Amino acid sequence: MLHVETLxxxxxxxxxxxxxxxxxxxxxxxxxxxNYPAIRARLEVLGLSVSAIVHTHTHIDHVGCTxxxxxxxxxxxxxxxxxxxxxxxLPVQAQMLGTELPVIAEMDGALVDGGSLRAGSLEMGVVxxxxxxxxxxxxxxxxxxxxxxxxxDTLFRGSIGRTDLWGGDQNAILSSIRSKLLSxxxxxxxxxxxxxxxxxxxxxARNPFLQRR
Ligand SMILES: [Zn+2]
Ligand SMILES: [Zn+2]
Numbered sequence: 001m002l003h004v005e006t007l008x009x010x011x012x013x014x015x016x017x018x019x020x021x022x023x024x025x026x027x028x029x030x031x032x033x034x035n036y037p038a039i040r041a042r043l044e045v046l047g048l049s050v051s052a053i054v055h056t057h058t059h060i061d062h063v064g065c066t067x068x069x070x071x072x073x074x075x076x077x078x079x080x081x082x083x084x085x086x087x088x089x090l091p092v093q094a095q096m097l098g099t100e101l102p103v104i105a106e107m108d109g110a111l112v113d114g115g116s117l118r119a120g121s122l123e124m125g126v127v128x129x130x131x132x133x134x135x136x137x138x139x140x141x142x143x144x145x146x147x148x149x150x151x152x153d154t155l156f157r158g159s160i161g162r163t164d165l166w167g168g169d170q171n172a173i174l175s176s177i178r179s180k181l182l183s184x185x186x187x188x189x190x191x192x193x194x195x196x197x198x199x200x201x202x203x204x205a206r207n208p209f210l211q212r213r
Contacts, residue, residue, distance in 0.1 A: 056152020131173020
């Protein structure tokens with residue numbers, strides 16, 4: 001059975017999701033941005049071991065406790081190669097935001113468009129959605145006729161991710177959302193990188209950034 005829960009972690013309120021096959025007791029953790037004790041506690045309560053750690057992008061608020069989780073679980077931690085330079089810039093990101101520099105994790109570049117990750121019977125698809133950052137990705141899980149997309153900072157309820165940071169590109173983010181996210185079913189639940197969840201249908205109808213003039 002699929003289990004999904006989202007914790008809001010770290011000073012910038014990053015949404016970290018635990019996505020698991022509870023029968024197989026295997027989980028994928030999306031964006032462990034901080035507060036490792038809270039994430040560990042939920043994994044322990046649910047009796048889950050971590051098969052993979054994945055990142056929608058490598059802004060500092062989404063990778064804050066990857067190293068702790070990786071050390072404890074032994075799981076591979078993955079990014080899209082397009083965000084490698086940003087991970088290398090973590091000290092600059094920390095300085096800019098006045099936050100502590102996280103312990104550096106072993107990040108592989110395994111996330112590729114059209115790829116997938118497994119944990120037990122759970123299969124999570126990878127969609128490369130550049131724009132917020134060059135290596136931004138969304139993760140898609142379909143179960144019992146219901147689709148969920150973990151959108152990171154690409155798509156928010158009523159907004160889209162900022163594109164004024166390193167490698168951001170407004171045309172690219174709009175094109176990523178239109179071509180790769182709006183093609184999902186209207187009732188697909190969008191777990192955003194910050195703030196409340198939404199659905200593809202609601203964003204198609206009401207998101208001011210997605211209305212054609
Ligand atoms: Zn971001
Ligand atoms: Zn963020």
